[in-house]
Amino acid sequence: xxxxxxxxxxxxxxxTGLHSQEWYNDLDTAKxxxxxxxxxxxLVFQGSDWxxxxxxxDRQIWSTEEFRNYARDHYIMLKAxxxxxxxxxxxxxxxxxxxxxxxxxxxxxxxxxxxxxDHQGEVLGETGFKNMSPQDYINHINSFLPDAD
Numbered sequence: 552x553x554x555x556x557x558x559x560x561x562x563x564x565x566x567t568g569l570h571s572q573e574w575y576n577d578l579d580t581a582k583x584x585x586x587x588x589x590x591x592x593x594l595v596f597q598g599s600d601w602x603x604x605x606x607x608x609d610r611q612i613w614s615t616e617e618f619r620n621y622a623r624d625h626y627i628m629l630k631a632x633x634x635x636x637x638x639x640x641x642x643x644x645x646x647x648x649x650x651x652x653x654x655x656x657x658x659x660x661x662x663x664x665x666x667x668x669d670h671q672g673e674v675l676g677e678t679g680f681k682n683m684s685p686q687d688y689i690n691h692i693n694s695f696l697p698d699a700d
Contacts, residue, residue, distance in 0.1 A: 572622040574630045576645060578652060578672060581629040585670035591696060592627045592668040596657045600634045604680040605663040617685040626692075633662070667695045 575581040581592050595613070597605035612618050613628075622628055631649040634640060641649070656666045656674070667676040676695025681688060 572619050572626070572628050574628045576630055576632075577648060578629065581627050582670055582672055585627045585668075588627065589670070590625060590627050591675065592629050592670070592672070593622075593692065594629045594631065594652065594656060594666040594668055596631045596633070596653065596662055596664040596666075598633050598635065598662045600636045600639045602662045608663045608665075608680045611682075612685055612688045615685045618689065621685075621689055629668075631657075665692070667692060669697075 575584065578594075581594075584590075585592050595608075597609070599605060599609070631652045632641065633649060633653075640646075653660070656668075657664050661679060663680050665678045666674055667678075669675055675697070676692075678691060678695075681691060683691065
């Protein structure tokens with residue numbers, strides 16, 4: 552009985568993992584993956600515990616099954632989070648990485664701020680929260696890509 556329960560739990564984790572995109576938190580790692588997979592990077596600046604539009608963007612776009620399924624095969628996802636609540640503070644090393652990303656790509660400090668990058672880290676486009684469907688947001692992001700129609 553224990554073996555059946557264990558196998559069921561493992562199977563559930565495996566199935567769930569098939570439908571999620573991986574979020575990176577390091578630009579160098581994201582660039583390596585972008586080269587390997589020949590995909591653009593979507594860099595998201597967010598305040599996960601204080602920024603209402605950031606939370607809406609996460610709920611309405613990033614967390615949807617439609618976006619996750621598409622992103623898994625088309626984008627490298629990179630997150631730079633700037634939480635304010637003490638219980639959500641990032642490790643010092645990660646906070647420094649996020650600050651470096653902001654100094655390079657988000658000098659104005661906008662939240663949420665979405666930057667589409669090529670595999671070398673060059674900016675292809677910038678956007679933010681838009682009240683649209685996941686498919687419309689995908690189309691919007693794709694419009695920044697060099698091979699967009």
